[in-house]
Amino acid sequence: MGTQDYDVIVVGLGAMGSATAYHLTRRGYRVLGLDANARQHKNGSSHGSSRIIREAYMEGPDYVPIVQRAYELWRELEAETGQKLLNITGCLTIGAPDSAFVKGALASCQRFNLPHEYLSGPEINRRFPGYTLPEDLHAVLEPNGGFLFPEECVMAHLDLAARHGAEIRHEEAVLSYSAPGENEVIVETAQGRYQAERLVITTGPWAAELLAELGIPLEVWRIVNAHFEPEDPARFQPANFPVWLLEAPEGDFYGFPALPGQGIKLGRHDLGEITTPQTINRNVDPAEIKLLKDLVDKYMAGGAATFSKSLTCMYTMTPDHNFVLDRHPAHPNVVYGCGFSGHGFKFAAAIGEILAQMAVDGQTTQSIGFLSAARFRQPVR
Structure with a gap:
């Protein structure tokens, strides 16, 4: 195949790349999207039944305007597709009063005047009987928290990008650029040589390979999720059981209410086996399931009556657990997003808009200086 010309090529069509292709094509740009994997693959970081979305952002208030824009864009995507993608359940950010989780969530609430309540463990247990929290834990309850259907979100972005004229090519790995x-x-x-004015790279856990020359310190973690069927499903339905984040002596965890055919789902957030996309162990050990079941038995008693299934995915971590959104220092027409550190999916609709703006406008309407790769560059001596 000879050279083919486009305005923008997007490499990597998971959460961020699919959204970027969509935002570019709806602005009228000729887009080629390339991905090494099959459509709806399970090899990266965008598969599974649910991803949390929340506004009271414990990781830092600078994220709040971006996630607020993401909420707007997810709702626009729902309107354009007629699909249900965003589900509001409320979100509980749980920890000791002086924990990073609780203090961080409160800081975002206070800076942006976000609606919230500050509740004790017993107050949570009374209001939401699926929880069995001890007295020394408290939580920030934000009413706007909830979850997204990740696979449906990615497919919606890809299908609309194609409808707007994008050429989407799966199972076509990029060898070089x-x-x-x-x-x-x-x-x-291997299938062709493509030419464009701009390039956007959003290759998730494969980013360190295609962006190796930039020396961005990325580390891929293997993450295990488990699904359980509760003994009393009514207590764990979305109307009665908000999505949750928990900082506890056992570690940092997150989870979801019971969904049809899924049960409740949870995973550990603060620890993962270092791996690569090529070497990740997809088998889940019984001890890994037990760790998650024991956590539910302690803090959400009755939620894990029966083990249902497990899955693995990958986090692509930066040292400070913040994203990287930037352009190539030697090639301003190459922009990239990577290192979403296990909390990026909720932002995907907005990240796609940001990367599209960076690629074709040279700047973005969002304040993203805190996500620059410059923070990892060694000072000149």
């Missing part, structure tokens, strides 16, 4: 001119990039795959 170059940027010989300020308005020229060349992307090579």
